[in-house]
Amino acid sequence: MEKEKLFEMAGEVYRNVPAYINLARDRNIDITSLTEFGQLPIMEKKYMIDHETGNIAPEMIREYMTGNLISKRTSGSTGQYLEILWSDADYKRSMIELWLRRGQYYDIYPKDKMLYFYTYNDGNTEYEYYKNTIGINKRLLLEECIEETIEVIKNVKAVWALFQPSVAALLCAYIKKHYEKSPISFKYVEFSGEVLTETVRETAMQVFGCKVADQYGANEVGSIAYECPYGNKHIMRSNVFIEIVDDAGTVLANSEDLKTAEGNIVITSKTNRTMPFYRYNLGDKVKIKNNSCCCGCGGKIIEVVTGRWNDYAVFEDGYKIHSYIFVEIFDFINKITDGTVKQFYIVQKSYRQFDVMLYVDDEIDGEYIERLFLTKLENEHLKTSEFIFRYTDQLFEVCNDKKYMYFKNQTSKEW
Ligand SMILES: [Zn+2]
Missing domain, CATH: 3.40.50.12780 (ANL, N-terminal domain)
Known part of the structure; x- marks a missing residue:
């Protein structure tokens, strides 16, 4: 039936x-x-x-x-x-x-009352309110602001x-x-x-x-x-x-x-x-x-x-940052370029080196995307790292087990 x-x-x-x-x-x-x-x-x-x-x-x-x-x-x-x-x-x-x-x-x-975190980034929005829900930008989970975010969550009483x-x-x-x-x-x-x-x-x-x-x-x-x-x-x-x-x-x-x-x-x-x-x-x-x-x-x-399944980027001094930061950046790029990025995949090759694989619309200039990406890297550890961009002309398979969908950490440090 x-x-x-x-x-x-x-x-x-x-x-x-x-x-x-x-x-x-x-x-x-x-x-x-x-x-x-x-x-x-x-x-x-x-x-x-x-x-x-x-x-x-x-x-x-x-x-x-x-x-x-x-x-x-x-x-x-x-x-x-x-x-x-x-x-x-x-x-x-x-x-x-x-x-x-x-x-x-x-x-x-x-x-x-419900609380959630979002990756969506229109520049400066830190919170979004809709009826009895409150959303917090995931950016506020960074080490330097997490204490304040915990205070906010406490007061919201979701x-x-x-x-x-x-x-x-x-x-x-x-x-x-x-x-x-x-x-x-x-x-x-x-x-x-x-x-x-x-x-x-x-x-x-x-x-x-x-x-x-x-x-x-x-x-x-x-x-x-x-x-x-x-x-x-x-x-x-x-x-x-x-x-x-x-x-x-x-x-x-x-x-x-x-x-x-x-x-x-x-x-x-x-x-x-x-x-x-x-x-x-x-x-x-x-x-x-x-x-x-x-x-x-x-x-x-x-x-x-x-x-x-997600993963963290790690650095030689023990600092780690969750890979959602990259989702946030590409969400931002897609917002201002009307969805030109179709797929991204980032591999951390070593503490300071990242490979960025991209599948983007033909019409868009890759250099422009790269510039936007680098400007949005506000984190000091990421800002001082090297990013190498590679482009494909179609969607790509990321790895056999599909465990990591957009990020993979290949440094030896276990977290
Ligand atoms: Zn059941």
């Missing part, structure tokens, strides 16, 4: 949305001759990035032109940039199941926080080193955006004195899976349809059948009608298995085998 309905909706998308019309044409597929969902082509992220402007439903173009859509472009946490558009109504719909479960499991509701694991790790490490008793506590902390390790999970529970849950999501589709109190991440069935495929594209299992499988996750959004994602290869490797959990949730269980 599920797949039939999605197949019908996909037909509409393949008739109307340029990116999908082109995909069928490029693959030589006559969509009208297909009889089931699994025969539709798989959309690779690279193809989507190359056809970004063609992936808007025609009836939403007017909304786009009048600035009435939500744009999620600014997140560069995977090292690849794609502007994601949502209508307000669809975005809210994509969040319903997540909110129901937050309430059911952790007693957290939309009215509760009920819960949404953290990337690397942010929580940084905050917790600082608090453990400088305080006997943590000045910050939350009722609940939710993790997303990167792989959550057991160490970070336990440290956060201990330092913030809270319950924690891991959420697996992507800007393209919103929330994909959410952890219940028994430690299982259940698929958000009302928001996504998931297929697990092998490298040849053969389907091994989906979110509605009774199979267990490990492979590439291919996602179909059930809620984003502005920018449709049908059979979209997200680029993560996951395992899905049958629901044997006693929490009462119906969704199959998902485990992320490889996902986004």
Whole structure:
């Protein structure tokens, strides 16, 4: 039933949305001759990035032109940039199941004050306020301002926080080193955006004195899976349809059948009608298995085998800085150059030497990007380091295990 309905909706998308019309044409597929969902082509992220402007439903173009859509472009946490558009109504719909479960499991509701950190940088913004949420620029986690930021967090008295694991790790490490008793506590902390390790999970529970849950999501589709109190991440069935495929594209299992499988996750959004994602290869490797959990949730269980994972840049004197600083810089560059950087990858070769791999729009002058990048390096350790820029003419694979999506530290020092 599920797949039939999605197949019908996909037909509409393949008739109307340029990116999908082109995909069928490029693959030589006559969509009208297909009889089931699994025969539709798989959309690779690279193809989507190359056809970004063609992936808007025609009836939403007017909304786009009048600035009435939500744009999620600014997140560069995977090292690849794609502007994601949502209508307000669809975005809210994509969040319903997540909110129901937050309430059911952790007693957290939309009215509760929430704190988060953001990488988005428009120059000087340090905080952003929207309804009962407060966002803090990740720049304020730098060693020289973290003490003040902790004071701000303390005064905000947020009920819960949404953290990337690397942010929580940084905050917790600082608090453990400088305080006997943590000045910050939350009722609940939710993790997303990167792989959550057991160490970070336990440290956060201990330092913030809270319950924690891991959420697996992507800007393209919103929330994909959410952890219940028994430690299982259940698929958000009302928001996504998931297929697990092998490298040849053969389907091994989906979110509605009774199979267990490990492979590439291919996602179909059930809620984003502005920018449709049908059979979209997200680029993560996951395992899905049958629901044997006693929490009462119906969704199959998902485990992320490889996902986004970050790292620190380290220096000879022991100073370290989280690699999110580079995301912030490229977010800034993309903001003022209208999204010309499609992918970046930085390798720290030695304490003072970095390689920067870039895939940028043809029209933009690389030297201009380099100049912007170097001007934004406000940190003394980075400012006095050498950066070597290399360019590619297409999206690139970063490494086999896909552990580090935008940064890799190759210095010998272990952190
Ligand atoms: Zn469960």
